[in-house]
Amino acid sequence: MRTPFTFMVGLLVWWFVGGTTVQAIGWTPGWTKHPATGGRVVSAAECAQARELGDGIETLETARAAIRAWETIAAAQPDDPEAWIELASLHLLEGAAFRHRAKDRLKCYIAGLQACERAMATNPDFLKRIRQGQTVWDATPALGAREMGAMHFWATGVFYIFRDCLGLFGRIVNVRLMERAKTMLERMDAVDPQWEESTSTFSWGIYYLAMPSSRGGDMVRARECFDRAVALGEHRTLPRWGRGKYFYVAVRETTAARADLSAVAGRALDELGGNRSWNRYFQAEALRLLAE
Incomplete structure (x- = not known):
């Protein structure tokens, strides 16, 4: 704990x-x-x-x-x-x-x-x-x-x-x-857990990662949420980008972080769901982080 x-x-x-x-x-x-x-x-x-x-x-x-x-x-x-x-x-x-x-x-x-x-x-x-x-x-x-x-x-x-x-x-x-x-x-x-390829699952990962254990934080649940968000968000850049940028960095899994960021950078914009400009930003940010 x-x-x-x-x-x-x-x-x-x-x-x-x-x-x-x-x-x-x-x-x-x-x-x-x-x-x-x-x-x-x-x-x-x-x-x-x-x-x-x-x-x-x-x-x-x-x-x-x-x-x-x-x-x-x-x-x-x-x-x-x-x-x-x-x-x-x-x-x-x-x-x-x-x-x-x-x-x-x-x-x-x-x-x-x-x-x-x-x-x-x-x-x-x-x-x-x-x-x-x-x-x-x-x-x-x-x-x-x-x-x-x-x-x-x-x-x-x-x-x-x-x-x-x-x-x-x-x-x-x-x-x-x-x-x-x-x-x-x-x-x-409660309304629609599958909305936008279960985007809320990714947000739960952010929440569990950010909070102290005394206030609901849980690294195990954070990992589960990020992994599930990636699996469910087949046409999204957000889950893999966020897992690579935030979670894997927090747990010092550098190889996994780079793999996620490389996967985000390699996607074609036309095959992605969600907002095109957000996807463009996630890809640019992934490339920036990979270059560091």
Whole structure:
């Protein structure tokens, strides 16, 4: 069993000691920040153009162009959860792939969380619970299949904040955020555990790897989740990329890590499921790590 000291050392190794934030992380809820009513009909051509921009991201500038396109659509159709989910995904991608300072990444990740919450708020039952005083995580029983992407990216945003934006003590102060992400994963599994080739299984691996054993962390279960996610995610780069970059590095299995990263780098984009720009980022990151 891991001791608190071992957990702290593990955090330093696994989460890279680059974060600088120590204070408790908070943000304005997404349903209060974004517009409640739209003013025009969005054409099919405009949606197609936004999707094309989202699939073609290779630089910060192209990421920002895609975000602006989806912001326009979301403002015009604020009751469309898919527009907000697209925005959430793009904000997280901007932070992970194209921002390098902790404070810049935090801004992107919080914008992603807010877009997720705005997507959730298109569900009347969820919004009713929120207006009655429940928190996002307390209101998750109201969320269903149409909000799966919002739940996934909300949990992912929390994981990215921990990895990229917090120093050691900041992670200790904000450990409850991880427990709230767990609530999202539990709801995802209750609604559809096979969603997107069982993507939540990978997220569970991240959770068990990051948490101390006293708060639910478990390296054996983490390995099981990563291995299962790779087996189930045949058309995904995320499971193998994440296992190679995070888990195998944490347990010092360098040969296995390089094998995973090489497999990710060698996939053809056209044969992959999921977002093309995320896949492009995973491959570029795999090549970077292999070159180190």
